Amino acid sequence: MFFDPTILQSGQYHDWLVQGLVLSIQLTVISFAFALPFGALVAVMRTSSLAPLRAIGATLVEAIRNVPLLAHLLFWYFAFPELLPESAREVLYANNPEVVCAVIALSLYAGVHMAEDIRSGIRAIPATQLEAARSLGLGRIAAVRLVLLPQALRASVPPLLSQTVNLWKDSSVATVIGAAELMYQAARVETASFRSLEAFTFATLAYLTVSLLISAAAYLFQRRYPVRTA
Amino acid sequence: MITRRHLILGAFALGAPFAASLAHADQLADVKQKGQIVFGVLGTDEPNSFIEPKSRQLVGYEIDIANAIAKKLGVKPVFKQISVAARIPELQQGHVDILAASLTHNKERESQVDFALTHFVTGSKVMVRAASGITGLPQLAGKKVLTVRGGTQETNIRKAVPNVEVVTFENTQQAFQALRQGKGVAYVNDESSLLSDYGKLGPAAKGFTILSPSIGNEPLALGLRKGEKGLKAVVDQTLRELESSGAAEQLFNKWYGPGTRTNLAKRSFKIHTDRI
Numbered sequence: 001m002f003f004d005p006t007i008l009q010s011g012q013y014h015d016w017l018v019q020g021l022v023l024s025i026q027l028t029v030i031s032f033a034f035a036l037p038f039g040a041l042v043a044v045m046r047t048s049s050l051a052p053l054r055a056i057g058a059t060l061v062e063a064i065r066n067v068p069l070l071a072h073l074l075f076w077y078f079a080f081p082e083l084l085p086e087s088a089r090e091v092l093y094a095n096n097p098e099v100v101c102a103v104i105a106l107s108l109y110a111g112v113h114m115a116e117d118i119r120s121g122i123r124a125i126p127a128t129q130l131e132a133a134r135s136l137g138l139g140r141i142a143a144v145r146l147v148l149l150p151q152a153l154r155a156s157v158p159p160l161l162s163q164t165v166n167l168w169k170d171s172s173v174a175t176v177i178g179a180a181e182l183m184y185q186a187a188r189v190e191t192a193s194f195r196s197l198e199a200f201t202f203a204t205l206a207y208l209t210v211s212l213l214i215s216a217a218a219y220l221f222q223r224r225y226p227v228r229t230a
Numbered sequence: 231m232i233t234r235r236h237l238i239l240g241a242f243a244l245g246a247p248f249a250a251s252l253a254h255a256d257q258l259a260d261v262k263q264k265g266q267i268v269f270g271v272l273g274t275d276e277p278n279s280f281i282e283p284k285s286r287q288l289v290g291y292e293i294d295i296a297n298a299i300a301k302k303l304g305v306k307p308v309f310k311q312i313s314v315a316a317r318i319p320e321l322q323q324g325h326v327d328i329l330a331a332s333l334t335h336n337k338e339r340e341s342q343v344d345f346a347l348t349h350f351v352t353g354s355k356v357m358v359r360a361a362s363g364i365t366g367l368p369q370l371a372g373k374k375v376l377t378v379r380g381g382t383q384e385t386n387i388r389k390a391v392p393n394v395e396v397v398t399f400e401n402t403q404q405a406f407q408a409l410r411q412g413k414g415v416a417y418v419n420d421e422s423s424l425l426s427d428y429g430k431l432g433p434a435a436k437g438f439t440i441l442s443p444s445i446g447n448e449p450l451a452l453g454l455r456k457g458e459k460g461l462k463a464v465v466d467q468t469l470r471e472l473e474s475s476g477a478a479e480q481l482f483n484k485w486y487g488p489g490t491r492t493n494l495a496k497r498s499f500k501i502h503t504d505r506i
Binding site for chain 1: 257318319338341342376379380381384385397398399400406407408411412413
């Protein structure tokens, strides 16, 4: 049969693909939870008035952004654990090192891209906002936290949406370090059953659906928290 | 405005690739006319096909067989390196003409490709870290086993040990590297490849053992596109001639025999059949 949808609806291959989809979603959600705060921190560092902070922020962004994600994944999985002390390495290997290293690599990679988007958002807020906050008596950190960042995050939702969809798609690259996410399972179904069309159709539809859901969530967020023009 | 003409032209454009694939000439005639034949090889599976470090050339047991076939056909051999998982798709899509890529001949694959005479027989075995204390296959239950994606290895180990946790990588090197780093307790591959890797370890080989039970019989054969009887006849003929002239045994001894890293004392099979 040219296209046999029954293998996608129930049975062993269906189970593998669904497990893969669940792990892909878990990788994305956990990486996002680390990436967004990391990105906000780096963005604030890059726009701070202190030169050393700006230098560290810029170095982090350039070092991580200019290396392909594949290289990051291979580094964190094959090279990084060898640099750890013996006891830390044992702990890592006992707890799903494929997923842990994938989350580290994806969080850093998505984080620095989000940092650049949030930095654009910060630059979009008029400087008078921060000045007004300081003149009202808010300290440097409080001013950033209560006045600058909320406005900057609202302004950066469109590019952050793109980055989140990129993060979701980039989770597929974790297949090279053996993380059993959707593309890994689709390849496994193909090897076991030779039904590549069905397996990769499932994967494509899954990626498309979740990307559209992320876009819908961003749209609802923008409606609830619109950018307030001055 | 989209007219009926546009729709008809569009239908032709979409349908053309399907129509083209239905009408294809005999591959043997194509190959002789082109003057070259493309072999899909792994290039990473010592000693079947691998890159010699000093000369940086592709050499190996299967490379020599491929060269003999090209010589018999009177065409130039071209080698294309492909990954384990991509072997059958590349053959089916026409990117390679013959697979000489440590391809196991089994019933499941017979519906996808045709096989030439079996040119090598080995078993699928498991290499474990000595420190794990594992001496038998049942002890692997619940443990993490590493191997390459897209071959028979994962199927074999899952059949032999039902509750095993398998993690696969893009190629055998990464899987073996992960074993050496301790990311898993065992590594599955063809016995001939395991022996070759074991030999490469040098003094570190003390930390690893190859378990003796075989988890799958692996008759390796060249892969051909389904229905290409002409080409298969020539390939089988070449293999029979290599066997009857003694060249096949010489090739075995050159790559697998005494003195090599694999160091097998004697060849345990003959090249004579394509039945499994």
